[in-house]
């Protein structure tokens with residue numbers, strides 16, 4: 001369990017000062033995956049770095065596994081830090097060491113026996129799916145593979161907590177998904193608590209069971225995804241939840257019009273909520289025999305309904321009303337991107 005109590009941090013540069021964290025109180029249970037989300041400059045990195053005291057708060061308590069880290073002496077703090085793994089956006093691998101060498105480093109620094117290191121590193125590489133890359137150098141790896149090496153290295157000291165600082169921001173969407181899946185597996189199989197910072201709601205929706213929203217150094221909301229969606233009226237939360245619009249396919253883009261017109265049908269962007277899954281929505285469409293084309297689906301894979309669909313509702317006006325009334329009845333939000 002992790003608890004931040006009244007944590008504040010001000011950066012000072014010459015005469016200027018900037019309050020990056022303002023009286024943060026946050027509790028994370030063992031086994032949780034907490035997504036810390038907020039816009040650029042909100043204080044996310046500072047917050048996560050305070051958890052292992054890479055950044056030392058000016059005031060407050062940082063309690064990890066029942067121990068306040070703030071008063072600890074250097075050696076005691078180093079021992080506690082060993083149990084907290086960390087991964088970064090740009091992987092931070094040593095280019096002069098092989099994959100094996102990078103993962104082995106924390107164990108070598110710990111003075112571990114060579115044979116034990118070999119056995120352990122090979123097991124870690126197996127977990128992250130890189131057993132065949134042990135002798136490669138980072139420069140020969142893809143971004144996703146580099147992050148897998150970094151994850152294996154972060155797991156080397158058997159941490160109870162993994163801090164992820166924008167771990168997928170430098171990766172393409174497909175690789176992002178595979179790294180998030182790996183983090184999810186690690187959380188489930190090794191029971192490691194994960195704190196993950198991101199500015200993308202999609203990352204939170206994909207793997208987090210709790211979310212904390214940070215803005216201007218303050219904690220705005222902390223709770224489950226359902227609780228976050230209840231705060232949708234908060235302008236910052238709303239902006240984060242809505243995220244990017246789905247890409248309209250080129251074939252439709254060319255013909256899409258802003259206003260409804262004779263024979264035109266709406267292109268809908270539908271925001272699913274906890275009461276309506278993609279399957280339920282499609283069942284309704286099939287039951288009513290509505291004409292449609294599904295252009296994009298963006299649903300998280302891990303048991304939450306939250307996600308978006310892009311549906312071109314190619315049917316009569318009367319049937320369009322049937323569908324839109326259904327969405328309203330289910331309290332599912334939607335946006336009409338245009339008519340074609």
Ligand SMILES: Nc1ncnc2c1ncn2[C@@H]1O[C@H](COP(=O)(O)OP(=O)(O)OP(=O)(O)O)[C@@H](O)[C@H]1O
Nearest residue numbers: 011018020038039040041042043044045046047199
């Ligand atoms: N070492 C530092 N010295 C001075 N100011 C800092 C320092 N580190 C962070 N800040 C400032 O504190 C604020 C919060 O920074 P932080 O990196 O925590 O935000 P963030 O939410 O992680 O942003 P991003 O998503 O862009 O990484 C920013 O305004 C930043 O400029």
